[in-house]
Amino acid sequence: MEKNSNKSSVSRRAFLGTAAAAAAGMTIVPRHAVAGLGHKAPSDKLNILGIGVGGMGFGNLKNLASENIIGLVDVDWKYTGGNGVFDRFPKAKKYKDWRIAYEELGKEMDGVMVATADHTHAIIAATAIEMGKHAYVQKPLTHTVYESRLLTKLAAKNNVATQMGNQGSSGEGVNLTTEWLANGEIGEVTKVEAFTDRPIWPQGLNTPERGDWVPETLDWDLFTGPAKMRPYNQVYHPWNWRGWWDYGTGALGDMACHILHPVFVGLELGYPIHTQGNSSLLLQDCAPVSQSVKLTFPARTPKRQWKGMKKNAQLKQVDVYWYDGGIKPMLPEGWPDGKNPNNAGGGVIFHGTKDTLVCGCYGKDPWLLSGRVPEAPKFRRRVETSHEMDWVRACKESPENRVKTASDFSEAGPFNEMVVMGVLGVRLQSLNKELDWDGEKMEFTNLSDSEEIKTVIKDGFAIHDGHPTFKKTWTDPVPAKEFAAELIKHTYRKPWSLPDMPK
Secondary structure: OOOOOOOOOOOHHHHHHHHHHHHHHHHHOOOOOOOOOOOOOOOOOOEEEEEOOOOHHHHHHHHOOOOEEEEEEOOEHHHOOOOOHHHHOOOOEEEOOHHHHHHHHOOOOOEEEEOOOHHHHHHHHHHHHHOOOEEEEOOOOOOOHHHHHHHHHHHHHHOOOEEEOOHHHHOHHHHHHHHHHHOOOOOOEEEEEEEEOOOOOOOOOOOOOOOOOOOOOEOHHHHHOOOOOOOOOOOOOOOHHHHEOOOOOHHHHHHHHHHOHHHHHHOOOOOOOEEEEEEOOOEOOEOOOOEEEEEEEOOEOOOOOOOOOOOOOOEOOEEEEEEOOOOOOOOOOOOOOOOOOOOOOEEEEEEEOOOEEEEEHHHOOOEEOOOOOOOOOOOOOOOOOOHHHHHHHHHHOOOOOOOOOOOOHHHHHHHHHHHHHHHHHHHOHHHOOOEEEEOOOOEEOOOOOOOEEOOEEEOOEEEEOOEEEEOOEEOOOEEHHHHHHHHHOOOOOOOOOOOOOOO
């Protein structure tokens, strides 16, 4: 087995110097230049570094197996051996620290596949993009609004091929839903309801009061990365990190990237102007068992005008509602008796002035409540390969002639901002008001200097003489503006830091 890069004490100065040199080298003489065209021939193979390969990342790499998988990075090697990813790609160099992999393979690699915990997506992908590398990043794209904006701008600045891992965006369901909406099949839409049956991992848990022994296979410092350090506990890792705010974004962040994508694309949404959330008991560290969110988007000028639409007409302001943790929207009038709205993990209901459009998770199996089957013009590109291989196709094309992937960061970045904005609505719910959002400035505009926020640390549940009681422990009140600003843009634990935001 290749060297175990446990030496996570890589100096940032040395690392950034190497990264800058690699980036500069690609700017002068791209290693993949073909006959001076600046792209790779379709028959050539990409050199890909996989980062976060013990779970979903392994599945992504299987779909990329026709390319050269030159390196594998994971902070926990327990889930990578025994017929796992290390055995599948035996020639790939193995690492625990992605920074060391970048140092050693930076000149050789063409792109990265990132499937780590949510909170490390941005720093790993941003560093690679600044080196001129293409990036495939699992959903949710990032942990915060600021990180999403950063990846969007960095990808544009560096002309790299990108793809978020919401594979449904390459599917026919999203295509048809978008085309039906663009053709005015259900008229004007002012309300959308969506839900998921997640979480399927524990949420609503009190923070552990003590740590466990760190498994020998795991580098806990590397897993923690830019988040604040806390004692390791098996309730965080493996897999359950999704339900903890420091590492994940709960059921909303996990599944809304699949379920709300046809909403964002089909209704041509941008930044929301309002958000409001509520949930079951909201804890400081762990996502709640169930949540609901309302996001409001302003009127906007459509790219396409359907027959009968008045010239220069705008799409109306629309409210998008989200439910998870077992909560679903009420079924609309005329719903077929006995039909389950849950299709592959969730569903969406578009309420139009002429009809109602319904689709499942990933935009699957769209249908109209009226029973009519639309015959709308097909204008969206059909992806004939896998979601991952469509990214490979884009990587091999020159920036000047590249056809963007189905979830290129130019779209996935703003869309992911919508998703994590829902998380913000939930985490700021104790302010008991609708929050006004300035998308361009990435700030709430109706928070006052006097407002404070506090959150439950633990619920203090106990039974005394047969009676359930709660003795809640709360955080100290903090200024709401400061609390919100930290959620919008995290303060990273040293020595971790992001590249500067391009102007």
